[in-house]
Amino acid sequence: MMNTWIVNIGNELLNGHTVNTNAAYLSEQLHKLGFDVSKIVCIKDKPEDITNILNEATHQCSLIIISGGLGPTLDDLTRKSLSEFFHRPLIFHEDLWNEIQQKFSFRKMKAPEINKVQAYMPQSAMIFKNTIGTAAGFAIIDKQCCTISLPGVPFELKHIFEQEVKPFLRAYFKQLNPLQVNTLLFSLITESELAEKLSAFEEELSKHNVKTAFLPQPGLIKVKFYQQHNSEEVELVNKIKQFAKTYLSDFLIFDEDVSLPEILHNMMITKNDSLCTAESCTGGYLANQIISTPGSSKYFKGSIIAYSNEIKQNILQVPAELIKQHGAVSRQVVECMARNALNILNADIAIATSGIAGPDGATESKPVGTTWIAIARKKYMWAEQFIFGNDRFSNIQRTSNTALAKLILLLNNKAL
Amino acid sequence: MMNTWIVNIGNELLNGHTVNTNAAYLSEQLHKLGFDVSKIVCIKDKPEDITNILNEATHQCSLIIISGGLGPTLDDLTRKSLSEFFHRPLIFHEDLWNEIQQKFSFRKMKAPEINKVQAYMPQSAMIFKNTIGTAAGFAIIDKQCCTISLPGVPFELKHIFEQEVKPFLRAYFKQLNPLQVNTLLFSLITESELAEKLSAFEEELSKHNVKTAFLPQPGLIKVKFYQQHNSEEVELVNKIKQFAKTYLSDFLIFDEDVSLPEILHNMMITKNDSLCTAESCTGGYLANQIISTPGSSKYFKGSIIAYSNEIKQNILQVPAELIKQHGAVSRQVVECMARNALNILNADIAIATSGIAGPDGATESKPVGTTWIAIARKKYMWAEQFIFGNDRFSNIQRTSNTALAKLILLLNNKAL
Numbered sequence: 003m004m005n006t007w008i009v010n011i012g013n014e015l016l017n018g019h020t021v022n023t024n025a026a027y028l029s030e031q032l033h034k035l036g037f038d039v040s041k042i043v044c045i046k047d048k049p050e051d052i053t054n055i056l057n058e059a060t061h062q063c064s065l066i067i068i069s070g071g072l073g074p075t076l077d078d079l080t081r082k083s084l085s086e087f088f089h090r091p092l093i094f095h096e097d098l099w100n101e102i103q104q105k106f107s108f109r110k111m112k113a114p115e116i117n118k119v120q121a122y123m124p125q126s127a128m129i130f131k132n133t134i135g136t137a138a139g140f141a142i143i144d145k146q147c148c149t150i151s152l153p154g155v156p157f158e159l160k161h162i163f164e165q166e167v168k169p170f171l172r173a174y175f176k177q178l179n180p181l182q183v184n185t186l187l188f189s190l191i192t193e194s195e196l197a198e199k200l201s202a203f204e205e206e207l208s209k210h211n212v213k214t215a216f217l218p219q220p221g222l223i224k225v226k227f228y229q230q231h232n233s234e235e236v237e238l239v240n241k242i243k244q245f246a247k248t249y250l251s252d253f254l255i256f257d258e259d260v261s262l263p264e265i266l267h268n269m270m271i272t273k274n275d276s277l278c279t280a281e282s283c284t285g286g287y288l289a290n291q292i293i294s295t296p297g298s299s300k301y302f303k304g305s306i307i308a309y310s311n312e313i314k315q316n317i318l319q320v321p322a323e324l325i326k327q328h329g330a331v332s333r334q335v336v337e338c339m340a341r342n343a344l345n346i347l348n349a350d351i352a353i354a355t356s357g358i359a360g361p362d363g364a365t366e367s368k369p370v371g372t373t374w375i376a377i378a379r380k381k382y383m384w385a386e387q388f389i390f391g392n393d394r395f396s397n398i399q400r401t402s403n404t405a406l407a408k409l410i411l412l413l414n415n416k417a418l
Numbered sequence: 419m420m421n422t423w424i425v426n427i428g429n430e431l432l433n434g435h436t437v438n439t440n441a442a443y444l445s446e447q448l449h450k451l452g453f454d455v456s457k458i459v460c461i462k463d464k465p466e467d468i469t470n471i472l473n474e475a476t477h478q479c480s481l482i483i484i485s486g487g488l489g490p491t492l493d494d495l496t497r498k499s500l501s502e503f504f505h506r507p508l509i510f511h512e513d514l515w516n517e518i519q520q521k522f523s524f525r526k527m528k529a530p531e532i533n534k535v536q537a538y539m540p541q542s543a544m545i546f547k548n549t550i551g552t553a554a555g556f557a558i559i560d561k562q563c564c565t566i567s568l569p570g571v572p573f574e575l576k577h578i579f580e581q582e583v584k585p586f587l588r589a590y591f592k593q594l595n596p597l598q599v600n601t602l603l604f605s606l607i608t609e610s611e612l613a614e615k616l617s618a619f620e621e622e623l624s625k626h627n628v629k630t631a632f633l634p635q636p637g638l639i640k641v642k643f644y645q646q647h648n649s650e651e652v653e654l655v656n657k658i659k660q661f662a663k664t665y666l667s668d669f670l671i672f673d674e675d676v677s678l679p680e681i682l683h684n685m686m687i688t689k690n691d692s693l694c695t696a697e698s699c700t701g702g703y704l705a706n707q708i709i710s711t712p713g714s715s716k717y718f719k720g721s722i723i724a725y726s727n728e729i730k731q732n733i734l735q736v737p738a739e740l741i742k743q744h745g746a747v748s749r750q751v752v753e754c755m756a757r758n759a760l761n762i763l764n765a766d767i768a769i770a771t772s773g774i775a776g777p778d779g780a781t782e783s784k785p786v787g788t789t790w791i792a793i794a795r796k797k798y799m800w801a802e803q804f805i806f807g808n809d810r811f812s813n814i815q816r817t818s819n820t821a822l823a824k825l826i827l828l829l830n831n832k833a834l
Contacts, residue, residue: 285705285706302701302725304729313720
């Protein structure tokens with residue numbers, strides 16, 4: 003595999019002002035394309051540091067991807083440093099300058115003179131146009147290495163990488179052997195139980211050199227299989243998929259890497275059902291996940307967030323007696339919340355949550371993390387208790403993801 | 419300043435499975451303590467790569483902080499690699515092993531034999547106990563450099579750094595000159611307007627070598643001032659704080675780096691008022707921000723998320739006529755939502771939001787990003803229109819942060 007380094011340039015990465023999400027994005031993309039990212043280095047906007055790292059990297063790598071330092075201001079030094087390192091003078095590109103000016107005039111502004119520097123590119127560089135910003139990227143092929151420089155603004159970097167760099171890399175590195183990635187999404191099962199259930203395939207996976215990664219998230223486990231485009235390996239992964247669909251259908255949410263709200267969105271649009279939530283412990287997190295998908299207003303009617311018992315009683319019409327008898331975190335109350343939400347919010351399906359997110363609120367019989375989730379339809383009710391962990395935010399996420407996952411499973415299995 | 423490298427070890431950082439939040443945390447902490455982090459390097463769990471980077475780093479740094487590779491499994495190689503690099507054999511520590519066993523027995527489990535490796539430490543290393551996990555950290559002082567190794571699990575790393583490493587660094591590097599960081603939080607003003615208003619101080623700031631950073635977030639701008647403990651610099655920053663409090667009181671939310679929900683939390687607890695929300699475009703995000711602070715149930719009653727007009731009419735009792743005449747995204751509707759929420763949810767203060775988060779829903783006169791926010795009390799109403807941007811999630815965040823910021827300002831200025 004092709005040895006690759008990622009170099010992120012910017013003072014903001016070295017004083018903690020910015021989390022380096024570019025590195026995570028680039029390394030995932032490069033890994034899938036078949037490159038072996040062996041090092042990620044963050045350095046300051048200092049010509050000396052840039053030169054030193056280029057010197058090291060060009061001796062060891064086939065590919066170097068640099069992000070940052072292509073802005074118009076004085077502290078953006080990547081363009082100049084690369085030009086000097088590779089002895090390629092910066093050449094003015096009239097067409098790039100025209101495009102920069104157009105971007106400003108579109109916003110009824112005159113392009114500042116300082117932006118002109120972004121139209122200068124190292125001689126014979128391959129240029130990657132930036133249709134959503136003013137900093138174009140470029141590649142220099144020299145010293146037996148391909149060095150690519152991209153802007154540091156994450157959405158511009160992603161855009162250029164997707165549109166321009168990926169096709170270039172595929173064409174230039176013909177001997178690449180891209181990894182095929184298959185993802186299975188599971189929920190309502192622990193990581194160790196799932197590993198146990200998939201353990202029968204361990205030997206075959208290692209024999210065929212298919213790498214497996216278990217990636218647990220709150221209330222969700224992604225299992226990724228990385229393989230070459232080799233028929234035996236493809237067949238093995240398909241066999242595991244089939245096994246999961248047949249024998250793990252109570253836990254398998256989806257067989258692609260798609261977010262829970264998106265999976266649910268597509269199901270709700272197809273089924274033409276409407277949805278609402280009645281939330282206590284999740285306090286709006288669940289509703290907010292549902293509306294994260296554009297177009298969710300087609301099926302999502304709204305929520306009642308009954309954070310206090312008063313709202314549970316007055317708006318969700320949960321009898322005070324029921325709360326007194328069983329506590330707000332109980333099967334009886336969460337079922338009543340879901341059932342009443344159906345009527346009050348006039349929806350086909352309702353999800354209700356009630357739990358002790360922590361750190362306060364625990365009782366002898368109900369530790370922090372105790373959570374009830376209910377899903378109701380007119381003639382259907384599902385409710386279950388979960389004991390999550392000690393961390394407040396992670397309990398909220400787990401409750402919400404578990405509720406979405408269970409709803410997807412119920413719809414999948416035509417129980418709802 | 420002390421030259422420092424951060425070295426993050428773990429395959430998951432090089433294939434994009436994990437975003438390197440440890441680097442951002444450590445670099446921010448080290449920067450504040452007065453260290454100069456000049457490089458952050460991520461490498462795989464490979465002894466050869468670990469040795470190479472130690473070789474480079476010990477020649478250039480006063481301090482190296484390593485994260486990752488201290489787990490109990492075969493691919494955790496940091497402990498062994500450091501032991502070999504510094505020629506310090508691994509010594510068994512009975513007390514560490516006892517503590518590991520206690521952690522398991524607390525969970526009614528027997529400590530697996532593989533965890534025993536975590537009780538072995540390089541000879542003469544300074545040990546940093548891990549009270550919340552099984553991987554202790556350690557420091558080796560050798561080759562004119564202090565090398566610190568910490569576990570990679572973010573909350574364990576933070577815990578050990580805060581409890582053990584910080585006091586150690588302060589004691590060991592006596593000549594440190596920690597930076598004093600002052601933060602001012604602004605909202606309801608653009609970054610360029612704010613920069614303009616603070617521009618009178620530019621010359622003095624640069625003369626006294628006080629570094630300023632503008633850190634914009636959706637609906638919020640953090641301005642940070644970094645200075646030494648020098649009386650003239652401290653005086654200058656205090657002067658700017660005083661200026662902001664006097665002349666920018668419509669925009670200055672707080673003079674410390676605290677989250678908006680926490681600032682509001684402390685005000686609500688003091689004032690003994692209750693709060694509710696009526697949300698359309700924010701779809702629960704605002705409520706969820708409010709309940710992110712533990713103990714928020716003391717004042718937060720709940721919400722009605724009226725994502726559909728039907729809920730606005732049926733539950734929030736917004737007259738259909740009003741929606742028909744002015745549209746759901748209008749002053750009239752958002753004021754009505756806030757006013758009615760006060761009664762329906764029986765709270766002292768209500769926040770209401772209604773906007774076009776996008777990408778759909780725009781009209782000729784109301785582009786994507788058009789948002790109304792209202793804040794109501796029994797005899798008080800504030801409402802204002804904002805035109806945010808094109809990105810759905812960022813519009814939701816901006817609406818929510820702007821609403822919280824405005825509520826804090828109103829409470830601050832005793833308008834509410």
